[in-house]
Amino acid sequence: MEPAEIAALLRLEMALDLRQRAAWAGMLLYVVSAVYVCYLAVKGGLGLATWNALFWIILLFAAFNALTRSFQREDAGRQLYLYTLVDPRSVILARAIYNGGVMVVLSLLSLLVYTLLLGTDVLVEADLGQFVLAVVLGGIGFASVLTLISAIAARAGNGIGLMAILGFPLVLPLLLTVMRASKLALDGVAWSVTSTYFGGLVLLDVITVALAWILFPYLWRD
Amino acid sequence: MRNWWKFLGIGLLLFASIAGLLIPLAPALVHVSPDRIAPGPVDVTVTGYNTAFGGDVKVRLVNEGQAVCASSVAVLDGTHLTARFDVPVGFKANLTDLEVNGLVYQGALFTEGLGTGIAAQTCPEQTMPAKAFVFPNRSILYESIRNLHFHVPMWFTMIVLMGISVFQSIKVLGSNSLDRDRAAEMAVRIGLVFCVLGLITGALWARATWGAFWTNDVKLNGAAVTGLIYVAYLVLRGSVQDAHKRARLAAIYNIFAFVLLVLFLFVVPRLNAIDSLHPGNGGNSGFSDLDLDDRLRVIFYPAVLGWILLGTWMYDLRVRAARLETAMDR
Numbered sequence: 001m002e003p004a005e006i007a008a009l010l011r012l013e014m015a016l017d018l019r020q021r022a023a024w025a026g027m028l029l030y031v032v033s034a035v036y037v038c039y040l041a042v043k044g045g046l047g048l049a050t051w052n053a054l055f056w057i058i059l060l061f062a063a064f065n066a067l068t069r070s071f072q073r074e075d076a077g078r079q080l081y082l083y084t085l086v087d088p089r090s091v092i093l094a095r096a097i098y099n100g101g102v103m104v105v106l107s108l109l110s111l112l113v114y115t116l117l118l119g120t121d122v123l124v125e126a127d128l129g130q131f132v133l134a135v136v137l138g139g140i141g142f143a144s145v146l147t148l149i150s151a152i153a154a155r156a157g158n159g160i161g162l163m164a165i166l167g168f169p170l171v172l173p174l175l176l177t178v179m180r181a182s183k184l185a186l187d188g189v190a191w192s193v194t195s196t197y198f199g200g201l202v203l204l205d206v207i208t209v210a211l212a213w214i215l216f217p218y219l220w221r222d
Numbered sequence: 223m224r225n226w227w228k229f230l231g232i233g234l235l236l237f238a239s240i241a242g243l244l245i246p247l248a249p250a251l252v253h254v255s256p257d258r259i260a261p262g263p264v265d266v267t268v269t270g271y272n273t274a275f276g277g278d279v280k281v282r283l284v285n286e287g288q289a290v291c292a293s294s295v296a297v298l299d300g301t302h303l304t305a306r307f308d309v310p311v312g313f314k315a316n317l318t319d320l321e322v323n324g325l326v327y328q329g330a331l332f333t334e335g336l337g338t339g340i341a342a343q344t345c346p347e348q349t350m351p352a353k354a355f356v357f358p359n360r361s362i363l364y365e366s367i368r369n370l371h372f373h374v375p376m377w378f379t380m381i382v383l384m385g386i387s388v389f390q391s392i393k394v395l396g397s398n399s400l401d402r403d404r405a406a407e408m409a410v411r412i413g414l415v416f417c418v419l420g421l422i423t424g425a426l427w428a429r430a431t432w433g434a435f436w437t438n439d440v441k442l443n444g445a446a447v448t449g450l451i452y453v454a455y456l457v458l459r460g461s462v463q464d465a466h467k468r469a470r471l472a473a474i475y476n477i478f479a480f481v482l483l484v485l486f487l488f489v490v491p492r493l494n495a496i497d498s499l500h501p502g503n504g505g506n507s508g509f510s511d512l513d514l515d516d517r518l519r520v521i522f523y524p525a526v527l528g529w530i531l532l533g534t535w536m537y538d539l540r541v542r543a544a545r546l547e548t549a550m551d552r
Contacts, residue, residue, distance in 0.1 A: 145482070152475055156462045165457050169450035170479060173486035176443065204485065211481055215474045218395045 005086050009094035017102075027066045031110045034058045039117040048122045052183050056138070059110055060175060063142035066106055067099055068163045070147060071154035083220065092216035096147045096209050103139035111135055122186060130185035130194055137201040138178035144205045145170050148212040151219055174204055231531025238525035242371035245521070249273040250359040251327040254320055258332035259283075261311040266331070268322060270301045271359065281305040281322050282345045285313040285333065291345035312337030357517060366430045371521050373427055375529035376420035377445075382530050383413035383537060384452070388480045391473035401545065403469035406476060407459060408540040410452050412533055417449050441500035444487045451479045 017023065038054055046054065082091060111132075115123070123131075146167055153163040181197035253269035268281070281292040281303070292305040303322070313336055317329035357367055387409035393402045424445070425435040436442060458475055462468040 148474075148478060152458070152471055155467070156458060156471055162458065162461055165454045166475060169447045169454060170482050172443070172447050172450075173482065173490045176440075177490055200489070203489075207485065208478075208482065211478055215395075215478060218470060219474050 002090075005090040006094045006097070009086065009090055010098055013094065013098040023069060027062065027106060028109065030065050031058065031062050031106065032113055034061065035110070035113045035117050042118070046118060046122070048186055049183065051118065051122045052179060052186055054118075055111070055114055056175060056179050056182070058114065059107055059135075059138065060142070060171065062106055062110060063103060063139070063146060063171075064164060064167060066102060067143060067146040067150050068153070068160055070095060070099055070150040072150070088217040088220040089213055091220070092147065092151070092212050093209075095151075096144055096212060099143035099147050100140045103143040104136050107135045107139035108132075125188040126186045127188050130191070131182055133198060134178055134182035134185050134201075137198060137205070138174070138182070141174045141178060141201055141205050141208075142171060144208040144212070145174060148208075148215065148219075151216065155219060174201070177201060177204070227531055228535050231528050231535060234524040234528030235532060238371055238521050238528055242368050242521050242525065245517075246354075246356050247272050247365060247367070248356040248359040249325060251320065251322060251325050251330070252361075254327055254330040257330070258334065259307070259309050259318065260333075261309050261335040263306065263308050265304055265306050266320070267302065267304045268320065268327075270303075270322070270325070271364075272301075272356075273322075273325070274300045275303045275322070276300060279303060279323060280346055281320070283307060283309075283318050283320055283331070284326075285318040286315045288314070288340055289343055289345050290340070291343055309335075310340045311335045312340045314339055355517060362431050366427055367518075369423055369427045370518060371525040373420060373423040374522070375526045376416045376423060378526050379529045379533040380413045380416040380420060380448070383409045383416065383533055384480060384483075386534075386537065387413065388476055391476040394469050394473040395477075398466060398469065400465055400469055400548075403465075403472065404544045404548075405537075405541050406473065407456075408544060409537050410455055410476070412537045412540060414449070414452050414456075415536075416529075416533055417445070417452070421445060421449070439500055440490065444490075447486060448483060451483060455479065 035058060038058065042050075042054075146163075149167045149170065150163060153160075153166060156162055177197060177200055181194055181201065184194050184197070249270060249272045251268055251273075252271045255267045255269075256264070259266075266281075275297045277297075279295050279297055281295050283290040290307055290310065292307055294306045295303060296305075297303045305322075313333050316333050316336060318331040318333045320327045320330040360367060387406045390402045390406035390409065393399065394406060424442070428437060428442075429435050455472060455475055459468055459472050462471055
């Protein structure tokens, strides 16, 4: 496992994704339609807590939708090819980093669409820097938990359904923490209060990536 | 004797369950009527729980250390009495305690006609009740305090079984042994039984004390997530056909889930604990602060050990049965 290997794998991921424009378009369309459905359903006038909750629910499902693909597209031939060439730890690390990046982009885009359609009334009091940080950390957190789950689900050969069953209970702690943090950010609470939550989120992210890094080699050999 | 621990477990369980159900609650005063006093004569009716009023009963009011003795006491039965007081003008605090033979009802009476103090009275010495072996009698909890010996050991046992399961899963990754994989599965299955029992006893307790079977509380969410994770583990096992592949996938998920679960149960509540009702969270005390907590402990620790031994025994039986099943399939 060396940085050059990880960088090469990251470039590979990016190239593959750029080649599959439909996948990106699918993710974006998913977010836009989900937000639009909410917009039609609530017709404005959301309280702060509901605004926050709805945003995270949309983001949660978007994350599942986007990250299920992570290991699904791998066919047996390409997997064997990678297996003979690189260290599995580089693969999981590159995948986690790439998924983290995807989720950051996706979360920020969701936030943009969400605020455009559902209004920014609740953002009056908000500490925007903190809120965006919560969104970014939440996105990275989803990516770090779901990357390994996506690998397990793909290996079990029953992708999407299994992904939801395995992933939801594990994402829940993260979701609760990040929802609380972003709620506090929307209320405009001081950094000294919210920093514990951000610290906790970073800790969760680091631990899950470390666990994935340790466990993935066992998953990969067949 | 190879099976001594099974007998020990059964013995401890029998002891803890019977003692936990039969030992009476400490006597206490549960109701005082009326709930406010003003200067002048007043009849106060006191209702006790597990008390034995009778004979020479001493009743007094205490306000900031200043006592007023009852001018007459009429005992209705073992748990009811009426006491007559001449309430003077000039109590200092607006909550007055009521004492019957050394039992105190804190802040029983809202007090009117406050002043700077009253002429001191010295009441006859209160006879303290004999110290019997009883459970603490706490408002809101009352008799449900016995559930401590059932609800809490369930979770201890579940954590121990899930711990066994993770240990076996780690061994699976090292050895690819199907036997260890079976052991991990059985530990999870038995652990889930205890999870369900913990949820049921917890829901009943919550209904009795908080008024609802389920509340949105970090501790309860933790319990629900635990259940979901291990049901998902069994679903994952069910969806993979190849035994060796199943063993490896299940082991990886088990280890990953267990570490996140430990984080969720012990770290996230620290972050979100401000609004928890559950004892031991959010500034709520556990049971260790009770004045008579040692009496609970004498039953509680044997109960925990007994349930853990029972759970381990169940796990052992299931593993051996599964082993025999595979041997016969061959």
